[in-house]
Amino acid sequence: MQVRSPLLKVEHIEITYKHRQQKKVIIQDVSFTLYQGEMVALTGKSGAGKSIVSHALVGLLDKGLSVTKGQILFEGQNILQFNEKQLEKLRRDHITLMIQHSLNGLDPIRLVKKQMLETIRHRSLGSKKNREQFLHYWLAEVGFHEPDEILHSYPFELSGGMRQRVLLAMILSLQPKILIADEPTTALDAVNRERVLRLLKHLQRNLGLTVLLISHDDHSVKKYADRVVQMNEGGLLL
Numbered sequence: 001m002q003v004r005s006p007l008l009k010v011e012h013i014e015i016t017y018k019h020r021q022q023k024k025v026i027i028q029d030v031s032f033t034l035y036q037g038e039m040v041a042l043t044g045k046s047g048a049g050k051s052i053v054s055h056a057l058v059g060l061l062d063k064g065l066s067v068t069k070g071q072i073l074f075e076g077q078n079i080l081q082f083n084e085k086q087l088e089k090l091r092r093d094h095i096t097l098m099i100q101h102s103l104n105g106l107d108p109i110r111l112v113k114k115q116m117l118e119t120i121r122h123r124s125l126g127s128k129k130n131r132e133q134f135l136h137y138w139l140a141e142v143g144f145h146e147p148d149e150i151l152h153s154y155p156f157e158l159s160g161g162m163r164q165r166v167l168l169a170m171i172l173s174l175q176p177k178i179l180i181a182d183e184p185t186t187a188l189d190a191v192n193r194e195r196v197l198r199l200l201k202h203l204q205r206n207l208g209l210t211v212l213l214i215s216h217d218d219h220s221v222k223k224y225a226d227r228v229v230q231m232n233e234g235g236l237l238l
């Protein structure tokens with residue numbers, strides 16, 4: 001049997017909200033593991049704490065929230081001990097979070113090309129031509145047959161499903177090890193929902209991307225995920 005080493009290990013985390021004298025435990029004893037190249041779904045009712053857990057995985061908890069117990073190990077290192085610079089590197093090079101409602105994250109009136117080039121500004125990819133070709137590659141990877149046309153569009157000219165794929169291409173251009181997609185399909189109609197899920201599956205299989213797919217729609221994710229972790233009002237349902 002092949003022994004796989006975990007890429008991300010979440011161990012017994014507790015997340016607490018603190019405001020002045022007030023203190024409330026929001027997440028209790030959540031543990032799960034992601035292995036290289038698999039797709040795991042994190043499901044559970046609205047308010048169970050899925051988004052908060054995903055924010056914790058990349059060190060982006062809102063003010064007042066903090067991890068008060070447990071550890072989050074990325075390739076064996078506890079990210080809870082990372083400083084801001086290390087967390088920035090983690091988010092840039094290793095774990096990308098596609099936040100819930102991230103379709104709003106694309107500026108509707110700035111050219112797709114400008115926004116995509118901005119995303120890869122830290123990478124040493126050579127000439128302007130090389131950079132554009134790199135973007136073409138990722139746009140083609142998410143299913144666009146005319147990548148150049150997409151690069152020269154404004155997001156407001158694209159449909160919701162197309163914008164979601166542009167966002168995915170943008171994220172993939174960072175070549176992360178882990179993609180966390182928080183409700184990537186809720187803003188989409190049924191046809192585009194299936195399309196985006198199929199695309200994520202394709203990327204996982206073909207690029208070896210590790211995907212944490214967050215959704216409260218456990219029916220559709222069960223079809224695509226290799227494993228399902230179910231959260232239940234602040235904890236895990238076992």
Ligand SMILES: Nc1ncnc2c1ncn2[C@@H]1O[C@H](COP(=O)(O)OP(=O)(O)OP(=O)(O)O)[C@@H](O)[C@H]1O
Nearest residue numbers: 017026045046047048049050051052053062065216
């Ligand atoms: N910034 C915050 N400060 C304090 N509490 C918060 C904050 N954000 C969310 N919460 C609380 O934490 C709990 C979990 O919220 P979270 O957004 O993670 O749920 P979710 O499982 O992602 O739900 P949904 O399926 O609707 O996206 C909720 O009870 C919510 O009220």
Ligand SMILES: [Mg+2]
Nearest residue numbers: 050051052100
């Ligand atoms: Mg959420």
